[in-house]
Amino acid sequence: MNIDFTPDEEAFRAEVREWMRQNVPRSPEAPNFGIPNDYELNRAWERKLADKGWLAYSWPKAYGGPGWTVTQRYIFDAERALAGGPPISPFGVIMLGPVLMKFGSQAQKDRYLPAIRDAKEAWCQGFSEPQAGSDLAALKTRAERRGDRYVVNGQKIWTTHAHWADFIFCLVRTDADVPKQQGISFLMIDMRSPGIEIRPIRTIDGHHHLNEVFFTDVEVPIENLVGQEGQGWTIAKYLLVNERTGIAGVAESKRQLGMLRKVVAADPARASDPAIARRLAELRVQLLALEYTHLRVLDLAARGSPIGLEPSVLKIKGSELQQAISEAELEIGGLECLPWLTDVSGSIRTFKWAAERYNFLRASSIFGGSNEVQKNIMAKLLLAQH
Ligand SMILES: Cc1cc2nc3c(=O)[nH]c(=O)nc-3n(C[C@H](O)[C@H](O)[C@H](O)COP(=O)(O)OP(=O)(O)OC[C@H]3O[C@@H](n4cnc5c(N)ncnc54)[C@H](O)[C@@H]3O)c2cc1C
Structure with missing residues (x-):
């Protein structure tokens, strides 16, 4: 392959x-x-x-x-x-960087891009809210203009690595009197600002990646607005294409599948099991198809061709495949996946984190826009063409 x-x-x-x-x-x-x-x-x-x-x-x-x-x-x-x-970490390099290159002022580019590139500042993404996940445009976090500042009040949720981040880029509501997409703006906020509170959310894989972030009268200089007031939805759509393309996770899936195949090949009982052989072959074929699709999308993007359904296709197939590989790992590993086994030699080394991986990857069909919502996006794009 x-x-x-x-x-x-x-x-x-x-x-x-x-x-x-x-x-x-x-x-x-x-x-x-x-x-x-x-x-x-x-x-x-x-x-x-x-x-x-x-x-x-x-x-x-x-x-x-x-x-x-x-x-x-x-x-x-x-x-x-x-x-x-x-x-x-995708938030600075993959998500905000290209947004600032396209929509940011020269001062914003000069201030923020070098610090992302040089690993001096880390970012997180403040889009989702308790009542605004799939229906992101329903977000309520308000930013009121007062002189040379915005004053931000509201709550974000599922904020990956907010506890690691120096800054958060947020979608905020700057106008409640226009159709909901038009009243959204894109704001960069210093995580050390007074009025920000971070509360951890522990997930089923046992880790702390996620957080709730609360904003109470947080003051943000107006020069932290990216693009124009009300342009946030356009910017978010641009950013989400990059996010979804990245979630395909082809490279990671290749590594996981490669490791699984190696363990199976080294164990005569597993290697001679036709059900395991068929399952691994199916996963390889699907991964190869995804890899070629990913390369085609990267090539389209590099040539400046319009991108349509492709990021949604990559997101859906990529996350399904990550989950399928982690399921195969658990089932093929069996008892060797028990996380409390202390012997980390041989195949147990490969399977030791299989249960953690499996549990974390339950979320891959949800983050970056759930797979059901991706299917809606694809259906709308396809129907619009006919
Ligand atoms: C591990 C993880 C990390 C995340 N990191 C971040 C982050 O860093 N920053 C951030 O802003 N957000 C983050 N998110 C949030 C993520 O983007 C949302 O969880 C996602 O968009 C779904 O929103 P929701 O959780 O509110 O679910 P809901 O929108 O309430 O959806 C619930 C269910 O209903 C289905 N559904 C909803 N609407 C429709 C519809 N119209 N048609 C069909 N089915 C529908 C969904 O598919 C889903 O199965 C993260 C989420 C997870 C799990």
Whole structure:
């Protein structure tokens, strides 16, 4: 299941592979998959990537990124995941960075982009609210203009890594008297501002990734508004395309499936089981199809072609496949997945975190816009074409 690369691309791949071999953090207690769980490990990793100039790996040279082609970005991400490198936090590099490049003022670009690129400031995403998840435009967090500031009141929920972040980018309501999408603005808020309270939400995988964030009379300078007042919905739609494309998680799925196949091959009882062989083959075929679809979308984006259904397709199929691989892991691993087993040698090393992974990945069909809502988006786009 290999893609053909040019000799230059192969040389690039060898360079990235060697760098990953030398630099990916190793910790027996912190396996590198899915979402980062360990703040110190993650910050150190991102600083290392930043020092090499590879943290903002999808950015053009004009903003201090490496200016890689679509194929180079793909190779980089695949090699990172194959080497077990933690994923790069998407909020600054993947989500806010491109938004500021397209909608931000020169002052905002100068102030915020270098700090993201150099791993000096971490961001989180304040979109969802208790009554505004799938129906995001129903959000109620208010930002009232008072002189040279906005005063923000309200609540966000499911805010990944708010407790790690220096800043939050938020959708806020600046006008309640216009149709709901038109009254939304995009605001960047310093997490150290007086009036912000963070309350942790612990999830079924046993970790603390998520939070509620409360805003009480939080003052935000008006220069932190991105774009125009009322342009927040347009900006959010632009951002969510990048978020959904990233959630496909092809590189991570390849690593997980590769590890599972290795364990099965090394165990004669599992290797000779036709049901396991069929299941692994089906997963490989689906992953290959997803990989090609992902490459096609990246190529369309690089050529500036309009993007339609593709991010939703990637989000749905990518999350379904992550869940299917983690289910196969649990069922093939059986008793070896019991998290309290202390022997971490052999196949138990692979299965040790399978239950945690399985439980975390229940959420992948919900975050970034639930899969049901993605299907609605696709249906609307398709019907509009006919
Ligand atoms: C692990 C995790 C991390 C997250 N991180 C962030 C973050 O960092 N920042 C952030 O802003 N948000 C984050 N979210 C929130 C996420 O975007 C929302 O959970 C998601 O959009 C769904 O919204 P909801 O939870 O309010 O569910 P609801 O909108 O209440 O949906 C409940 C159920 O109803 C279904 N449903 C709703 N409307 C429709 C419809 N019209 N048609 C068919 N079915 C429908 C949904 O598919 C879902 O199954 C995160 C969520 C999770 C689980």
